[in-house]
Amino acid sequence: MSGHLAVVGLGSGDPRYLTPEADAALAGAQALYGYGPYLDRVPTRPGQTRHASDNREERARAAAALRHAAQGARVAVVSGGDPGVFAMAAAVCEEIEAGPESLCALEVVFVPGITAMLAVAARIGAPLGHDFCAISLSDNLKPWELVERRLDAAAGAGFVIALYNPVSRARPWQFGSAIERLRRHLPASTPVVFGRSVGRSGEHVSVATLDRADAVSADMATLVIVGSRETRVIPRAGRVPLVYTPRAAAEMSA
Amino acid sequence: MSGHLAVVGLGSGDPRYLTPEADAALAGAQALYGYGPYLDRVPTRPGQTRHASDNREERARAAAALRHAAQGARVAVVSGGDPGVFAMAAAVCEEIEAGPESLCALEVVFVPGITAMLAVAARIGAPLGHDFCAISLSDNLKPWELVERRLDAAAGAGFVIALYNPVSRARPWQFGSAIERLRRHLPASTPVVFGRSVGRSGEHVSVATLDRADAVSADMATLVIVGSRETRVIPRAGRVPLVYTPRAAAEMSA
Numbered sequence: 001m002s003g004h005l006a007v008v009g010l011g012s013g014d015p016r017y018l019t020p021e022a023d024a025a026l027a028g029a030q031a032l033y034g035y036g037p038y039l040d041r042v043p044t045r046p047g048q049t050r051h052a053s054d055n056r057e058e059r060a061r062a063a064a065a066l067r068h069a070a071q072g073a074r075v076a077v078v079s080g081g082d083p084g085v086f087a088m089a090a091a092v093c094e095e096i097e098a099g100p101e102s103l104c105a106l107e108v109v110f111v112p113g114i115t116a117m118l119a120v121a122a123r124i125g126a127p128l129g130h131d132f133c134a135i136s137l138s139d140n141l142k143p144w145e146l147v148e149r150r151l152d153a154a155a156g157a158g159f160v161i162a163l164y165n166p167v168s169r170a171r172p173w174q175f176g177s178a179i180e181r182l183r184r185h186l187p188a189s190t191p192v193v194f195g196r197s198v199g200r201s202g203e204h205v206s207v208a209t210l211d212r213a214d215a216v217s218a219d220m221a222t223l224v225i226v227g228s229r230e231t232r233v234i235p236r237a238g239r240v241p242l243v244y245t246p247r248a249a250a251e252m253s254a
Numbered sequence: 255m256s257g258h259l260a261v262v263g264l265g266s267g268d269p270r271y272l273t274p275e276a277d278a279a280l281a282g283a284q285a286l287y288g289y290g291p292y293l294d295r296v297p298t299r300p301g302q303t304r305h306a307s308d309n310r311e312e313r314a315r316a317a318a319a320l321r322h323a324a325q326g327a328r329v330a331v332v333s334g335g336d337p338g339v340f341a342m343a344a345a346v347c348e349e350i351e352a353g354p355e356s357l358c359a360l361e362v363v364f365v366p367g368i369t370a371m372l373a374v375a376a377r378i379g380a381p382l383g384h385d386f387c388a389i390s391l392s393d394n395l396k397p398w399e400l401v402e403r404r405l406d407a408a409a410g411a412g413f414v415i416a417l418y419n420p421v422s423r424a425r426p427w428q429f430g431s432a433i434e435r436l437r438r439h440l441p442a443s444t445p446v447v448f449g450r451s452v453g454r455s456g457e458h459v460s461v462a463t464l465d466r467a468d469a470v471s472a473d474m475a476t477l478v479i480v481g482s483r484e485t486r487v488i489p490r491a492g493r494v495p496l497v498y499t500p501r502a503a504a505e506m507s508a
Contacts, residue, residue, distance in 0.1 A: 009376075011273065019368065021270035058501070084375040086501070090383025093498035097488050104490040110376035112368045114273065121338040122263075122364035129344025130396075131404055133387035133413055141502040142384075146412070150385055153411035157404045159387055234351050236358040244347035247312070247340070248395040 003069035003106055007089050009082040009113020010041055013199025017114040025111050029076035033065040034088075038078045056140075058091035066095055066103055082115035086136045086164045116223040117162035120195030123205045125234070125242035127193055127225045130249060132160035137167075137174050144174070148181055155185035160231060160245055163224040175224075176214040182226055186210055191233050191243050193225040194218060207233065207243055257323035257360055261343050263336040263367020264295055267453025271368040279365050283330035287319040288342075292332045310394075312345035320349055320357055336369035340390045340418045370477040371416035374449030377459045379488070379496035381447055381479045384503060386414035391421075391428045398428070402435055409439035414485060414499055417478040429478075430468040436480055440464055445487050445497050447479040448472060461487065461497055 006025040011017025026032070026042055034042075036052040044050075051068075053061045062077065069075040083089040089110050096103045121128045133154045139147060154161050161182070166175040179192075188211035196204045196219070208216050210226065218224060230249055234242040260279040265271025280286070280296055288296075290306040298304075305322075307315045316331065323329040337343040343364050350357045375382045387408045393401060408415050415436070420429040433446075442465035450458045450473070462470050464480065472478060484503055488496040 014275075016275035016278075017273050017366070019265065019271050019273055021268075024270075082372050082376075084372060084380045084382050086383075089376075089380035090498050090501045093380050093383070093486075093488065093496055094500055096496065097486065104488065104493075108496075110379065112271070112372040112376040114366050114368065115372065118336050118338060118366040118369065122336075122343070122366040125364065126338045126343035126347050128338050128388075129340075129347070131387065131389045133385065133408070134382075135385045143503075146503055150411045150413065153407040154387070154413075157407035158400070159404065159408075232347075232351065234347065234358065239358075242347050242350065242362075244344050246348055247344045249397075249400055 002072045004074045005065060005069040005092070005106060005108045006076045006111055007083045007092050007108070008076050008078050008111045010038060010078055010080055011114035011199070012081050012116050012119035013197065017119065017199055019113065022111045022113060025076055028074055030073050031068055031075045032078060033061055033075065034078035038080050042078060058088060059095060062088065062091040062095040066092065066099065066106065069106055070102065079113070082113040083110055084112065085115040085134065116164065116195070116198065117225065119198045120193060120205065120223045120225060123195060123198055124193050124207065124240065126244040127227060127231060128160055128162070129245040129247055130160065130228065130230065131158065132162060134162045134164060136164045137178055138165040138171065139174060147178065151178055151181050152185065155182050158228050158230070158249065160228050161226040163226065165220060166218045166222055166224050168220050175218055179210065179214040183210055186229065190229070191227040191231050193243055194222055196222045205240065207241055256326045258328045259319060259323040259346070259360060259362045260330045260365055261337045261346050261362070262330050262332050262365045264292060264332055264334055265368035265453070266335050266370050266373035267451065271373065271453055273367065276365045276367060279330055282328055284327050285322055285329045286332055287315055287329065288332035292334050296332060312342060313349060316342065316345040316349040320346065320353065320360065323360055324356065333367070336367045337364055338366065339369040339388065370418065370449070370452065371479065373452045374447060374459065374477045374479060377449060377452055378447050378461065378494065380498040381481060381485060382414055382416070383499040383501055384414065384482070384484065385412070386416060388416045388418060390418045391432055392419040392425065393428060401432065405432055405435050406439065409436050412482045412484070412503065414482050415480040417480065419474060420472045420476055420478050422474050429472055433464065433468040437464060440483065444483070445481040445485050447497055448476055450476045459494065461495055
């Protein structure tokens with residue numbers, strides 16, 4: 001089988017985040033598959049077909065792309081950020097495992113990208129400078145009780161927490177509930193970073209404290225970073241503050 | 255003050271990971287600061303000075319770069335992977351907070367990069383496809399008991415775990431001890447991915463199971479990803495297997 005599938009991370013928005021490896025994978029593809037708004041970020045190239053699909057159709061998109069590649073084509077699936085972080089890479093693997101044996105023979109490569117938490121962290125300082133975790137607040141694919149258990153474990157053990165998919169139209173209360181849960185473990189003054197559309201038009205980065213974080217509006221384009229007890233804010237006259245987590249954790253209470 | 259400091263992520267090794275934003279930041283700098291082997295990855299440019307320093311001299315390097323920028327120069331500090339993940343960004347923020355007030359007026363930007371866990375994950379499939387965390391096993395900057403507490407919390411709550419800095423000459427036993435600890439929480443068959451020098455010469459990626467993971471040799475150039483109970487391996491004839499964590503977690507025991 002001569003087909004080839006690349007699962008490509010576009011990075012967080014702007015072309016300045018697009019790695020040369022990702023650019024080459026996109027340029028070499030005969031067909032592109034992806035969520036429409038992600039495909040729109042890729043320059044059109046002559047002779048290349050585009051197959052847009054809706055959000056939340058990851059499995060169907062992965063299946064269609066794999067079928068196309070299995071016919072001998074060079075196919076790329078595009079993903080925002082990094083394809084391996086709450087994105088298309090796992091959906092493609094799920095489809096390979098569930099599909100016919102022949103899919104295992106297909107050449108499949110994954111091309112990493114700048115995922116949202118790295119882009120947002122870079123905009124504000126170094127909030128992920130010590131141990132951290134990433135949790136998707138979407139409970140489409142896991143029970144909410146599991147999200148709560150993970151919030152408890154992470155905050156209790158001193159991890160900085162990056163929250164992906166904090167809010168959507170179908171999930172209006174989960175973000176507020178998560179913040180409320182985190183208040184059981186962390187002081188009211190804990191810094192919370194909101195990065196909306198980082199690297200895209202309408203970019204907005206702000207810092208709140210945990211006691212007021214649920215009053216800040218967030219949406220599917222927002223990535224939230226909740227600090228640990230050690231995370232610090234450096235005010236700067238005339239500039240946004242710097243938020244960072246020191247490399248050293250001195251105490252067990254962290 | 256007209257100086258400018260950029261803290262730049264080179265990505266994990268190869269230039270194919272270097273983003274256009276990072277490339278531009280390096281090209282525009284009058285002086286580069288960094289750990290020698292990272293500086294060696296940056297093409298030389300006429301008129302640009304280089305200031306190499308040893309590993310574990312992050313604070314001194316950050317201070318020197320800030321002083322240089324405060325004199326009005328355009329300075330870049332280079333970091334492997336992403337500067338915000340166990341790298342130079344936090345050291346620069348620490349130095350700004352500890353230094354004279356004038357440092358807060360300096361223009362400082364952070365340029366994200368492909369951190370090792372994203373590069374390693376992409377090489378093997380999608381092991382970070384569900385909630386995950388990143389822990390540095392270096393106990394230079396935190397007590398080992400805190401590392402153990404975080405391993406317990408993360409494995410117990412079903413996070414996939416990326417282990418940075420698993421082994422160094424001065425820390426020979428920590429990795430084995432961490433694996434032993436994780437066996438309290440996870441089945442013997444849990445997949446463990448070892449990515450050594452990904453994107454560089456001598457790249458080697460392999461998969462073991464948790465019961466044998468401490469027999470695999472790791473070093474400072476190795477990034478280890480320990481799966482959760484849900485992480486799966488897809489064997490492929492004539493190819494390395496795919497390792498991935500499904501997007502859905504069905505059960506609370508995860």
